[in-house]
Amino acid sequence: MAQSNRGKPQLPNNSQDWMDLDVPSRLPIIPLVSSVLFPGGVLSLQVGIDRNVRLLKSLPDDQNLIAAFCQKTGDKENPRAEDLSQIGVLAAIVQRLPLSSDRYQLFLQGRQRVELVQMLQNEPYFEAQLREVAPRPIPKGVKTDSLMNKAMTLFEKLVESDSKYSNELLNILRMNVSEGPDTFADLLSSFVNFPLEEKQLLLETVNPIERIELLIDWINRDLGRATVDRELQRQIQTSIDRRDRENYLREQLRIIQDELGETNAAEREADTYRDRIETLPIIEDHKTTLRREVTRMGQLSQSSSDYAVLKGHLDTVLQVPWTQHTEDRLDLQKAEEILDARHHGLDKVKERVLEFLAVLKLKGDLKGPILCFTGPPGVGKTSLGAAIADALGRKFVRMAVGGVTDESEIRGHRKTYIGAMPGKLISSYMQIGVNNPLIMIDEIDKIGKDFRGDPSSALLEVLDPKQNHAFVDRYLEIPFDLSHTLFICTANVLDMIPSPLRDRMEVIRLSGYTENEKLAIAVKHLIPELLENHGLTADQVKIDEDAILLIIRDYTAEAGVRNLERNLATVLRKIARKVASGDEETKTYEVKTDDIEAYLGLVKFEHEFAERHPEIGVSTGLAWTQFGGEIMFIEATRMPGTGRTTVTGQLGDVMRESVQAAYSYVRSKAHEIDIPEKKFSEHDIHIHFPAGAIPKDGPSAGVAIATCIASVMGERPVRHDIAMTGEITLRGKVLSVGGIKEKVMAAHRANIKTVLLPEGNRKDISEVPEETKAALKFVFVQRVEDVWKEALIPLYIIKDHDRKYDEREYRAEQREKTDRATERAEGR
Ligand SMILES: Nc1ncnc2c1ncn2[C@@H]1O[C@H](COP(=O)(O)OP(=O)(O)O)[C@@H](O)[C@H]1O
Ligand SMILES: [Mg+2]
Structure with missing residues (x-):
């Protein structure tokens, strides 16, 4: 107290006088670390740092001026001179009150800016020479x-x-x-x-x-910050208030309405959603959105379209299997039994599937590659998926993506879109009702792409274990976890799958069945199943094996068993009808070869082989398409001209080039196969690839094309029971090609007896089923000439099926056949 009484009387009352005060030549400095003193301002601080306490203690009682300088850097307890700022304030000590032996309460009043000129002493406290910073005169403008x-x-x-x-x-x-x-x-x-x-x-x-x-x-x-802070504060407050208020009002409203007996139907229906939303395992933000939807719904008329949209969305959200799941039971022994029971053959495929399942079992999660079954239609890709699901004890759902070009079909449309729905994926889950099914993405190679977005990018996300734990459907708007799902894809051909998708897959090939396998599948699987579907028993219907083989040979031409199944279904449907309309329920219907025509109509594929014979200008190639292997005819005709070639039919650029290469080679070898060069220069040639709208491409038809050209130019028939495949070079070498197994099986189906293959493909024969191998003769060729030796029949003397041919006889026969065909066509 004494200090404050002492200090005050010495202060002049008029502050103006202070401004005029001369700055003493030497003044002690007190460093400020947590505040800045301004001229005219006051500062109250507690002094506890040793140095400063020492300073205050040693200050003479009548010393009422001090300099306050901000300490910008350095140690608080031990500042150096250079830690102080250059500009400080001359301050009056208004009060200096000892609180304890080492603590002072100090009250300063700023007077004027001063500049540090020179530090005169550092210890025990700072003392410096200071200079006044003159206030700049300012015009009062x-x-x-x-x-x-x-x-x-x-x-x-x-x-x-x-x-x-x-x-x-x-x-x-x-x-x-x-x-x-x-x-x-x-x-x-x-x-x-x-x-x-x-x-x-x-x-x-x-x-x-x-x-x-x-x-x-x-x-x-700072004002900006204050506004944001306040706004936030207000929002939080009002949202809490509003919810309380709304609940309260709603409650009141209901009571009143109940009293009056006029409860709003929409409100009542909306209410039924409230509790259900609360039980959903989703985050609060999404719940809030849903709550808002329920509230809006309650306010709308039940007949309005908005009401229907909101209700539809809420129903969907509630129907999604957020938590419902099945328990996995993965017993490999059992899995093997199930696979064996459901599918005939396919030993290698089953083995790989079992290996895959074994890895799943060991790893315990699904973060591995995605299985992809590829092969022609009807070989059991989809049904294999269903069998795997059974083996795992999972539910199975098939999601067909063939022909999907719009990303929204997979990801859904926004709610605001008229008639919006969740995409195929979420719909699949809703349909199956669990969150851990086996989903088969069927025909992933047929997925398209257009201006509405790329659906394969959506699939990429679905199949990526790193991303698929929070898949957002645009309609649902709430992330759904796909990571418990086992995805399996199917495709006809691998090339058509977008490569980022393909990289994620482990491919298992299914290539098609032999006749005997088809027969076994029909007897053991297709017929029993179809009988049941048609409400018939095995006692009522007996289908001869020969009859089944007839269907396989003459009514279908496929790698799989899809058409076989269809034809058998037709037979059984007709029998079922007879049974239903007949009185003798106990009668047994026997289906023999002779009956087939009555059930299925005229033979469908006969013309392709049974009626064929050696012809000039027709060779038989082997192609590999998404339907498996196929035989392919190549036709050529010759007409007077100038040596040009024309090519028609569904074929790609590579194949057109093969035609040119083949033509050039045949022409260059003309004299060796007794064709006068004039024939080339005086004729045009037209090459046609008939049959089927399936575009063909690739170089593997080279030998067949060259043979066809040699045939038409050299006027030699080509043996009709020989099929060939192989690429040729400009110098007549035959190079190996792909798809041998499928091609050979197709040749066998088409009743071909001899298959000409490139020498380089000899090793691939081991993949061909024994049954097929035994029925065929294979000739491996290195040069086009080898092909010609086998396939071209020398003029006049043609050997075929041990019977001598005469060109004239042969032509006469042809004419007769043509006449018969014309008669048939005219209905005579
Ligand atoms: N190896 C097989 N054993 C038993 N049935 C088979 C076999 N392969 C195919 N099937 C049957 O053939 C029909 C067509 O098969 P599917 O799975 O649809 O072929 P994909 O999906 O390859 O086109 C199904 O009824 C299936 O059960
Ligand atoms: Mg399928």
Whole structure:
């Protein structure tokens, strides 16, 4: 107390006098670490640092001036001279009150800016020579006034919006406006709650106009922050208030409506959703959205379309199997039994599937590659998937993506879209009702792409174990976890699968069945199943094996068993009808070869082989398409011309080039096979690839094309029971090609007796089933000439099936056949 009494009387009352005070030549310095003192401002601080306590203790009683300098860097306890800022304030010690032996309460009043000229002493406290920083004279112009006004207004707003500022500050500031910009700016600077560096910068900004401008900037900034803070605060508050309020009002409304007996039907229905939403295992944000939907629904008329949209969406969300699942039971022994029971043959495929399942079992999660079954239609890809699901004890659902070109079909349309629905994927889950089914993505190679987006990118996400734990359907809008699902894909051909998808897959090939396998499948699987579907028993219907073989040979031409199944179904349907309309229920229907025509009509594929004979200008090639292997006829005719070639039929560029290469080679070898060069120069040749709209491409028809050209130019028939495949080079070498197994099986189906293959494909024969191999003769060729030796029949003497042919006889026979065909066609 003594100090404060002592200090005060020595202070002149008029502050103006203070401004005129000369700066003493030598003054002690007190470093400030947590605040900045401005001229005109006051600062109350507790002094506890040793150095400073020492300073205050040693200060003579009548010493009432000190310099306060901000300490910018360094150690608080032990600052160095260079840690102090250059500009400080000359301060009056208003009060110096010892709180304890090592603690003072200090009350300072800022007087004027001073600059540190030279440090005179560092210990035991700082003492320095200082110089006055002269206040710049400022013309009291318009700019100054408006700046001060602006700063004043902004500060008023700040005080209003931020509770840390008291209104008292405003009053003090207003009272001091007349003191001019310098005093005003310093006062304001000492009032604002800015970071220390900013305040120091204000102190160092000697020009008052600049200081005010800085203040305006920074107050503006703080105002922005204050507004955001307040807005947030308000929003939180009102959203809580509103929910309480809404609940309360709704409750009241219901009571009133109940009293009046006029409860709103929509409101009542909406209410039924409320509790169900709360039980969903989804995050709060999504629940909030759903709650809002329910509320809106309750306010709408039940007949409005908006109501239907909201209800539809809520129903969908509730129907999605968020948590429902089945328990896996993976017993490999059992799995093998199930696979064996459901599918005949396919030993290698089953083995790989079992290996895959074994890995699944060991790893315990599904983050592996995706299985993909490829092969022609009807070889059991889809049904194999269903069998795997059974073996695992999972539910099976098939998702067909063939022909899908729109990403929304997979990912769904937004709710706002008219008639919006979830995409195929989420629909599959809703259909099956569990979140861990086996989903078969069928015909993934037939997926398209157009301007509405690329569906394969959606599938990519679905099949990616890193991404698929939160798949967002656009309609559902809530992430759904796909990672418990086992995905299996199927495809006819691998090439057509977008490569990023293919990279994720482990491919298992199924290539097709032999006649005997088909027979066994029909007897053991197809017929029993079809009988049951048609409500018939094995006692009522007996289908001869020969009859089945007849169907296989003459009514189908396929790698799989799809058409076989269809034809058998037709037979059984007709029998079922007889049984249903007949009286003798106990009668047994026997189906023999002779009956087949009555059930299935005329033979469908006979013309392709049974009626064939050696012909000039027709060779038989072997192609590999998505339907498996196929035989392919190549036709050529010759007409007077100038040596041009024309090519027609469904074929790609590579194949067109093969035609040119083959033509050139045959022409270059003309003399060796007794064709006069003139024949080439005086004729045009037209080559046609008939049959089927399936585009053919690839170089593997080379030998067949060359043979066809040699045939038509050399006028030699080509043996009709020989089929061939192989690429040729310009110099007549035959190169190996792909798809041998499928091609050979197709040749066998088509009743071909001899197959000509490139020498380089000899090793591939081991893949061909024994049964097929035994029925065929294989000739391996290295050059086109080898092919010709086998396939071209020398003019006049043609050997076929041990019977001598005569060209004239042969032509006459042909004519006769043509006549018969014409008669048949005219219905005679
Ligand atoms: N190896 C087989 N054993 C038993 N049935 C088979 C076999 N292969 C195919 N099937 C049957 O043939 C029909 C067509 O098979 P599917 O799985 O649809 O072929 P994909 O999907 O390859 O086109 C199904 O009824 C299936 O059960
Ligand atoms: Mg299928």
